[in-house]
Amino acid sequence: xxxxxxxxxxxxxxxxxxxxxxxLIAAQHAPDCEHESALAGGTVxxxxxxxxxxxxxxxGFPDFVLTSExxxxxxxRVIQVTTQSGTDTGGFMELPPTGKPFRVQxxxxxxxxxxxxxxxxxxxxxxxxxxxxxxxxxxxAV
Amino acid sequence: xxxxxxxxxxxxxxxxxxxxxxxxVRALAGMYAATGVVExxxxxxxxxxxxxxxxLYEALFKTFPDATLTTEELVIDGDRVAQVATLAGTxxxxFLGLPATGKPFRVPxxxxxxxxxxxxxxxxRIxxxxxxxxxxxxxxxxxAVAxx
Numbered sequence: 001x002x003x004x005x006x007x008x009x010x011x012x013x014x015x016x017x018x019x020x021x022x023x024l025i026a027a028q029h030a031p032d033c034e035h036e037s038a039l040a041g042g043t044v045x046x047x048x049x050x051x052x053x054x055x056x057x058x059x060g061f062p063d064f065v066l067t068s069e070x071x072x073x074x075x076x077r078v079i080q081v082t083t084q085s086g087t088d089t090g091g092f093m094e095l096p097p098t099g100k101p102f103r104v105q106x107x108x109x110x111x112x113x114x115x116x117x118x119x120x121x122x123x124x125x126x127x128x129x130x131x132x133x134x135x136x137x138x139x140x141a142v
Numbered sequence: 143x144x145x146x147x148x149x150x151x152x153x154x155x156x157x158x159x160x161x162x163x164x165x166x167v168r169a170l171a172g173m174y175a176a177t178g179v180v181e182x183x184x185x186x187x188x189x190x191x192x193x194x195x196x197x198l199y200e201a202l203f204k205t206f207p208d209a210t211l212t213t214e215e216l217v218i219d220g221d222r223v224a225q226v227a228t229l230a231g232t233x234x235x236x237f238l239g240l241p242a243t244g245k246p247f248r249v250p251x252x253x254x255x256x257x258x259x260x261x262x263x264x265x266x267r268i269x270x271x272x273x274x275x276x277x278x279x280x281x282x283x284x285x286a287v288a289x290x
């Protein structure tokens with residue numbers, strides 16, 4: 001894929017996330033794409049399972065925003081630097097809504113092939129996010 | 143401003159890995175520009191300049207004497223580099239002045255770097271810092287919301 005094709009792919013992804021178009025988001029992934037997910041507690045595989053991950057974020061945080069700050073493109077590997085935010089008004093992880101907001105830096109690692117994602121891995125402070133929205137409570141242990 | 147080649151960037155990271163393994167704080171700090179900035183959850187924000195950055199490394203090695211940073215890959219796009227790595231260690235020295243817990247941690251980490259003129263001018267470290275604190279037993283977390 002050319003750099004322009006990759007940039008366009010991510011622009012479509014950005015647009016689909018803003019429109020909550022889970023079908024289009026899922027369709028950007030290869031049928032056997034693997035997506036590592038702290039939310040899922042491991043790796044999920046395939047468009048349907050990946051679509052469900054996005055549905056869970058959109059349901060928990062109806063005002064979810066993903067702001068793309070930068071793309072690093074190195075052949076088939078792409079790093080997307082983002083800031084993500086939202087408010088837990090829908091209930092996250094099958095818990096009652098807490099009404100609390102979060103804001104976190106998330107770096108996404110993508111492997112691309114034939115205009116599709118074949119592997120996806122976000123890295124961020126997931127535990128800190130759960131504390132921000134009040135799903136987890138933390139206190140000094142020592 | 144002198145742009146670095148891919149080979150020069152890889153060589154810089156090799157030297158950095160070697161200095162990290164040898165606990166050579168002087169060599170590590172010397173890889174940053176005079177105005178180099180490191181943003182790190184462990185620093186609680188951003189620090190500027192080799193002297194302040196050296197203190198970050200000293201604190202890391204004091205807290206986690208067995209710290210390892212294992213690079214999985216480098217993604218290089220011009221002067222921007224993403225280092226995908228695993229950071230691991232054991233709290234044998236005490237974190238932020240707290241008593242040592244003796245507990246280990248292991249977290250995936252993404253280090254974003256701008257490298258020019260054979261030096262690091264900016265570095266941002268992103269990882270599950272809160273999860274790390276829980277793993278080493280400095281923080282204790284529990285569900286705050288009851289399941290329906």
